[in-house]
Amino acid sequence: MQPRPPRELDLATLCARPDEPAPSTTIPLAGPIELSAVFRVADLDHIDALYESREPGFIYARDGHPAGARLATKIAALEAAEAALICSSGMAAEAALMLSSLGQGDHVALSDGLYGKTAALAAREFSRFGVEHSWFDPTQPETLREVLRPNTKLVFVETISNPLLRLANLAGLSEVARSAGAMVVVDNTFAPLLCRPLEWGASAVVHSLTKLIGGHSDVTLGAVAGARELVARVGATASTFGQTGAAFDCWLTSRGLATLPLRSGRACATAMRLAELLAAHPKVAATHYPGLASHPDHALATRLLQGGFGTIVTIDLGGRAEVDAFIRGLSGIVFAPSLGDVATTLSHPSTTSHRGQSAEQWSRQGIHPGLVRLSVGLEAFEDLRAELEHALTLLS
Numbered sequence: 001m002q003p004r005p006p007r008e009l010d011l012a013t014l015c016a017r018p019d020e021p022a023p024s025t026t027i028p029l030a031g032p033i034e035l036s037a038v039f040r041v042a043d044l045d046h047i048d049a050l051y052e053s054r055e056p057g058f059i060y061a062r063d064g065h066p067a068g069a070r071l072a073t074k075i076a077a078l079e080a081a082e083a084a085l086i087c088s089s090g091m092a093a094e095a096a097l098m099l100s101s102l103g104q105g106d107h108v109a110l111s112d113g114l115y116g117k118t119a120a121l122a123a124r125e126f127s128r129f130g131v132e133h134s135w136f137d138p139t140q141p142e143t144l145r146e147v148l149r150p151n152t153k154l155v156f157v158e159t160i161s162n163p164l165l166r167l168a169n170l171a172g173l174s175e176v177a178r179s180a181g182a183m184v185v186v187d188n189t190f191a192p193l194l195c196r197p198l199e200w201g202a203s204a205v206v207h208s209l210t211k212l213i214g215g216h217s218d219v220t221l222g223a224v225a226g227a228r229e230l231v232a233r234v235g236a237t238a239s240t241f242g243q244t245g246a247a248f249d250c251w252l253t254s255r256g257l258a259t260l261p262l263r264s265g266r267a268c269a270t271a272m273r274l275a276e277l278l279a280a281h282p283k284v285a286a287t288h289y290p291g292l293a294s295h296p297d298h299a300l301a302t303r304l305l306q307g308g309f310g311t312i313v314t315i316d317l318g319g320r321a322e323v324d325a326f327i328r329g330l331s332g333i334v335f336a337p338s339l340g341d342v343a344t345t346l347s348h349p350s351t352t353s354h355r356g357q358s359a360e361q362w363s364r365q366g367i368h369p370g371l372v373r374l375s376v377g378l379e380a381f382e383d384l385r386a387e388l389e390h391a392l393t394l395l396s
């Protein structure tokens with residue numbers, strides 16, 4: 001109970017003071033959005049108890065807030081992890097994890113085909129701080145063994161690579177890395193629900209929640225999931241570097257998460273049908289989709305992925321001119337360099353996610369200007385089929 005003020009308050013004072021919570025014995029069904037950057041502390045005993053974790057509660061939003069905590073609980077459950085931390089983007093999550101785990105003189109092993117910014121973070125930014133790196137083929141754990149060194153602290157891999165959708169042999173990689181004392185971090189952005197990397201031996205999972213989990217292209221957010229002690233360490237680093245996520249973005253992402261199973265199931269099913277259609281189309285030089293028997297990792301995908309082969313289909317149209325004509329011929333599928341939206345979108349890896357990489361990096365990853373990456377959404381299959389077939393007929 002607040003003591004009564006010693007005099008009747010001036011209107012200016014009334015307006016300036018924080019709102020008092022409205023008395024209620026009910027709680028809202030839809031979660032509230034607590035935008036507060038700071039929380040009210042009762043007294044000095046209370047602040048000590050909060051800092052010493054003797055009482056639950058939040059103090060300063062950069063260190064934690066209710067919407068972030070609620071979302072983190074669900075992301076941890078999604079990944080069968082003890083705990084999760086919400087960061088301001090997928091890149092913030094990756095950076096916080098690396099900042100908390102790596103130091104001068106350490107070495108990281110990076111899988112071929114990593115998202116361009118992840119490659120830049122680990123190979124370019126961290127090298128400025130004396131962290132060395134090597135590359136390996138995530139489909140072949142033996143290639144990881146060849147690059148491991150006594151100072152290898154971290155192995156970074158994506159469940160499904162971008163844009164050729166190669167599958168990581170997570171069990172084999174984890175075994176090799178753990179025997180050398182290195183932690184395996186898996187970017188599971190392309191496969192939420194379909195794969196739980198911790199169950200295959202990974203040490204931590206990162207997500208760009210901006211993609212499928214948010215699901216509506218209206219948030220930029222990321223997560224780290226893993227053991228409680230690891231997540232606490234990453235959380236302390238993320239707070240110091242200012243990398244934690246904002247409350248409204250967390251709220252929107254929780255809302256997106258509610259329909260993730262429905263969206264993922266439908267989009268995976270449509271992606272499979274589109275991949276079959278495109279694989280048989282004479283204007284498409286190659287179709288990359290792990291659900292196709294022709295995909296080099298199809299057998300691994302069948303073991304690793306549950307409930308679908310993903311929502312991304314990559315096609316090879318030959319060259320840049322064909323891709324341009326294809327994009328102009330589409331009537332509803334838009335060129336938007338992201339993925340995981342409710343609507344089907346397309347991206348062009350060589351001018352977006354893998355822009356600026358060297359010819360050697362492209363050739364190592366099989367990237368060239370003729371590749372188009374489709375992120376399949378929730379439209380009716382027949383509408384997507386008609387639109388894609390029409391755009392393909394325009395190619396010479």
Ligand SMILES: Cc1ncc(COP(=O)(O)O)c(C=O)c1O
Pocket residue numbers: 089090091092115117118158162187189190207208209210220221222338
């Ligand atoms: C596989 C993958 N990981 C991480 C990221 C980075 O996520 P964000 O854009 O939320 O920082 C992306 C972004 O495209 C991505 O595709």
